[in-house]
Amino acid sequence: xxxxxxxxxxAGDLTNIPSQFPAASSHWDKVDEVVADDDVTYVFSTVRSLxxxxxxxxxxxxGSVIKYIDVYAVLKEETAGGQFQxxxxxxxxxxxxxxxxxxxxxxxxxxxxALNPFTLAAWTVAEIDDLQIGIELYPALGxxxxxxxxxxxxxxxxxxxxxxxxxxxxxxxxx
Numbered sequence: 001x002x003x004x005x006x007x008x009x010x011a012g013d014l015t016n017i018p019s020q021f022p023a024a025s026s027h028w029d030k031v032d033e034v035v036a037d038d039d040v041t042y043v044f045s046t047v048r049s050l051x052x053x054x055x056x057x058x059x060x061x062x063g064s065v066i067k068y069i070d071v072y073a074v075l076k077e078e079t080a081g082g083q084f085q086x087x088x089x090x091x092x093x094x095x096x097x098x099x100x101x102x103x104x105x106x107x108x109x110x111x112x113x114a115l116n117p118f119t120l121a122a123w124t125v126a127e128i129d130d131l132q133i134g135i136e137l138y139p140a141l142g143x144x145x146x147x148x149x150x151x152x153x154x155x156x157x158x159x160x161x162x163x164x165x166x167x168x169x170x171x172x173x174x175x
Contacts, residue, residue: 066158077102077139083101084149
Protein backbone atom coordinates (compact mmCIF):
# COMPACT_ATOMS: atom_id res chain seq x y z
CA UNK A 1 0.00 0.00 0.00
CA UNK A 2 1.22 3.51 -0.70
CA UNK A 3 2.15 5.90 2.07
CA UNK A 4 3.07 9.52 2.70
CA UNK A 5 5.75 10.62 5.16
CA UNK A 6 5.21 13.92 6.98
CA UNK A 7 7.98 15.59 8.96
CA UNK A 8 7.62 18.38 11.54
CA UNK A 9 7.38 21.85 9.99
CA UNK A 10 6.44 24.01 13.01
CA ALA A 11 6.06 23.93 16.77
CA GLY A 12 2.96 22.20 18.08
CA ASP A 13 0.93 22.99 21.18
CA LEU A 14 3.67 21.94 23.62
CA THR A 15 7.36 22.87 23.67
CA ASN A 16 8.34 21.67 27.13
CA ILE A 17 11.53 19.73 26.48
CA PRO A 18 14.00 22.02 28.24
CA SER A 19 16.97 21.88 25.86
CA GLN A 20 17.96 21.67 22.22
CA PHE A 21 21.20 21.54 20.30
CA PRO A 22 22.18 23.80 18.76
CA ALA A 23 20.43 26.27 21.04
CA ALA A 24 19.34 28.75 18.34
CA SER A 25 16.08 28.38 16.43
CA SER A 26 13.16 26.04 17.20
CA HIS A 27 12.71 22.54 18.62
CA TRP A 28 10.90 21.16 15.58
CA ASP A 29 13.82 21.88 13.25
CA LYS A 30 16.05 19.64 15.40
CA VAL A 31 13.97 16.55 14.53
CA ASP A 32 12.74 17.21 10.97
CA GLU A 33 15.57 15.82 8.83
CA VAL A 34 15.05 13.13 6.19
CA VAL A 35 18.08 11.16 7.44
CA ALA A 36 18.71 11.19 11.19
CA ASP A 37 21.71 13.41 11.87
CA ASP A 38 22.31 11.97 15.36
CA ASP A 39 24.39 14.38 17.46
CA VAL A 40 24.25 17.26 14.95
CA THR A 41 20.73 18.44 15.96
CA TYR A 42 18.46 17.15 18.72
CA VAL A 43 16.15 18.01 21.60
CA PHE A 44 17.11 16.69 25.02
CA SER A 45 16.32 16.57 28.69
CA THR A 46 18.61 16.12 31.66
CA VAL A 47 16.04 16.77 34.40
CA ARG A 48 14.10 13.90 35.98
CA SER A 49 10.69 15.13 34.89
CA LEU A 50 8.33 14.28 32.09
CA UNK A 51 9.23 16.69 29.26
CA UNK A 52 7.03 16.89 26.17
CA UNK A 53 7.23 18.42 22.69
CA UNK A 54 4.50 18.34 20.03
CA UNK A 55 5.16 19.20 16.37
CA UNK A 56 2.87 20.40 13.60
CA UNK A 57 2.97 18.74 10.21
CA UNK A 58 2.50 19.89 6.61
CA UNK A 59 -0.76 19.20 4.78
CA UNK A 60 -1.48 15.57 3.95
CA UNK A 61 -1.42 14.73 0.22
CA UNK A 62 -2.29 11.02 0.14
CA GLY A 63 -5.44 9.05 -0.51
CA SER A 64 -8.71 9.46 1.36
CA VAL A 65 -8.91 5.92 2.80
CA ILE A 66 -6.29 5.92 5.54
CA LYS A 67 -5.36 2.47 6.78
CA TYR A 68 -3.05 3.39 9.69
CA ILE A 69 -0.29 5.70 10.89
CA ASP A 70 3.16 4.90 12.26
CA VAL A 71 4.99 7.59 14.24
CA TYR A 72 8.78 7.19 14.33
CA ALA A 73 11.45 8.67 16.60
CA VAL A 74 15.23 8.24 16.73
CA LEU A 75 16.45 8.43 20.34
CA LYS A 76 19.27 7.59 22.73
CA GLU A 77 20.27 8.08 26.36
CA GLU A 78 23.50 8.53 28.24
CA THR A 79 22.71 6.64 31.45
CA ALA A 80 20.59 3.50 31.70
CA GLY A 81 17.12 3.99 33.13
CA GLY A 82 15.74 6.76 30.92
CA GLN A 83 12.45 6.34 29.09
CA PHE A 84 10.54 7.85 26.20
CA GLN A 85 7.01 7.81 24.84
CA UNK A 86 5.92 8.55 21.27
CA UNK A 87 2.75 10.65 21.35
CA UNK A 88 0.16 12.13 19.03
CA UNK A 89 -2.48 14.78 19.53
CA UNK A 90 -5.87 14.43 17.86
CA UNK A 91 -9.23 16.03 18.71
CA UNK A 92 -7.47 18.13 21.37
CA UNK A 93 -6.25 15.11 23.36
CA UNK A 94 -2.70 13.74 23.65
CA UNK A 95 -2.33 9.95 23.35
CA UNK A 96 0.79 7.98 24.20
CA UNK A 97 2.18 4.83 22.73
CA UNK A 98 3.49 3.48 26.04
CA UNK A 99 6.85 4.06 27.67
CA UNK A 100 9.93 2.36 26.31
CA UNK A 101 13.53 1.90 27.39
CA UNK A 102 16.51 3.39 25.58
CA UNK A 103 20.11 2.51 24.79
CA UNK A 104 23.25 4.62 24.57
CA UNK A 105 23.15 4.34 20.76
CA UNK A 106 20.59 6.04 18.55
CA UNK A 107 17.76 3.62 17.78
CA UNK A 108 14.67 4.04 15.57
CA UNK A 109 11.47 3.48 17.57
CA UNK A 110 7.90 3.37 16.25
CA UNK A 111 4.34 3.41 17.52
CA UNK A 112 1.49 2.13 15.33
CA UNK A 113 -2.01 3.58 15.50
CA ALA A 114 -4.40 1.53 13.34
CA LEU A 115 -7.35 3.65 14.49
CA ASN A 116 -7.68 7.20 15.69
CA PRO A 117 -7.43 6.82 19.49
CA PHE A 118 -10.14 9.46 20.08
CA THR A 119 -12.81 8.10 17.73
CA LEU A 120 -11.70 4.44 17.69
CA ALA A 121 -12.47 4.57 13.96
CA ALA A 122 -10.32 4.84 10.85
CA TRP A 123 -8.33 8.06 10.52
CA THR A 124 -9.84 10.75 8.27
CA VAL A 125 -8.01 13.25 6.09
CA ALA A 126 -9.24 16.09 8.34
CA GLU A 127 -7.82 14.30 11.41
CA ILE A 128 -4.45 13.81 9.69
CA ASP A 129 -4.40 17.49 8.71
CA ASP A 130 -4.98 18.42 12.39
CA LEU A 131 -2.57 15.78 13.75
CA GLN A 132 0.42 16.71 15.88
CA ILE A 133 3.16 14.20 16.68
CA GLY A 134 5.61 14.39 19.52
CA ILE A 135 7.83 12.85 22.12
CA GLU A 136 7.99 12.61 25.91
CA LEU A 137 11.48 12.29 27.42
CA TYR A 138 12.13 11.04 30.95
CA PRO A 139 15.85 10.84 31.87
CA ALA A 140 17.29 8.48 34.47
CA LEU A 141 18.14 9.65 37.96
CA GLY A 142 21.65 10.93 38.47
CA UNK A 143 23.78 13.86 37.49
CA UNK A 144 24.52 14.34 33.81
CA UNK A 145 21.99 11.81 32.54
CA UNK A 146 20.18 12.78 29.36
CA UNK A 147 17.66 11.51 26.82
CA UNK A 148 17.92 12.81 23.24
CA UNK A 149 15.59 12.76 20.24
CA UNK A 150 17.16 13.58 16.87
CA UNK A 151 14.40 12.69 14.38
CA UNK A 152 10.60 12.31 14.23
CA UNK A 153 8.13 11.67 11.43
CA UNK A 154 4.80 10.02 10.68
CA UNK A 155 4.25 7.50 7.90
CA UNK A 156 0.59 7.48 6.80
CA UNK A 157 -0.45 4.36 4.89
CA UNK A 158 -3.54 4.64 2.71
CA UNK A 159 -5.48 2.49 0.26
CA UNK A 160 -4.92 3.21 -3.38
CA UNK A 161 -8.15 4.29 -5.07
CA UNK A 162 -9.66 1.69 -7.38
CA UNK A 163 -7.28 -1.11 -6.40
CA UNK A 164 -9.05 -4.39 -5.70
CA UNK A 165 -6.75 -7.30 -4.91
CA UNK A 166 -9.36 -9.91 -5.86
CA UNK A 167 -9.52 -8.56 -9.43
CA UNK A 168 -5.76 -9.14 -9.78
CA UNK A 169 -5.85 -12.83 -8.84
CA UNK A 170 -5.30 -15.53 -11.46
CA UNK A 171 -6.88 -18.95 -11.32
CA UNK A 172 -3.71 -21.08 -11.30
CA UNK A 173 -5.75 -24.25 -11.85
CA UNK A 174 -6.74 -23.05 -15.32
CA UNK A 175 -3.14 -22.58 -16.49
